[in-house]
Amino acid sequence: MIGKETTGAPRWFRLAALVLILWGALGVAACVSQLLYGADAMGAASDYDRALFAQLPLWYRLDYAIATGTLLAGALALLFRSRHAVAFLTVSLVAVLIQFGWMFAMTDILAVKGPYTLYFPLLIMAIGALALQLAHVGRRRGWIV
Template sequence: MRDGRTNEGRARGPWWYRVLVLLLILWGAMGSYACYTQLTAGADAMGAASDYDRALFARLPGWYRLDYSIATGTMLLGGLALLLRSRHAVALLTVSLVAVMIQFGWMFAMTDILAVKGPYVLYFPLLILAIGALALHLAHLARRRGWIA
């Protein structure tokens, strides 16, 4: 098993791939937890919220909340699919990335959050997008190299 193969002789990926998969699962779990707490506790779930934060959260459309749930849930499921060596990882991580683009695209295009909070509010969403893109790239790499079936 030292060469990254299972007992059946199929490649399971190198050690760095398996570490990245575990980190993606952790990232997906944290995102899903953040989504759950925000949707149940409201704007105050991420610390002391301002009046602006509360008003913004209150006027989020229902589809936005659903999209947020889909984005975080499919990231977690995609990471688990990579761990289980399932080909469904590519589809799940694609859905996650598209949902994140819809979520933040709407937030920054349809609200005044940039004007109110400044450009630094872009940093974490850009990190989330980058991790989503890297996760999808990793899934495609795993598919090409036979690490997922």
């Protein structure tokens, strides 16, 4: 909004932004590692893991980079109280939904590895949704503009 005044963000908001920056940095590091080293980046990979990684389309890898990069950018935008946080975190959440939606709908990973493979992706989605909600709260309360 033009002319909207900002108010000081509370300490918990800044702390949440710092935690999200750490989470985002870990995500970017995991993405870079996996793109550089393949399935073995996460430890000893099974033959299934190597085959699955080898079949991932290029767009999927790009989507992974977008998901992690925009989360980190959005977290930094939150810390610096930038209105761009909402856009970055929206793009990140959409990219995560595309990434995991494709993975679970278009591969046999659930049949091979079981339903426990959903836990970490669900955590990633939940954190992404909470980060976006935090940006909206910050925007409504004038903590970011």
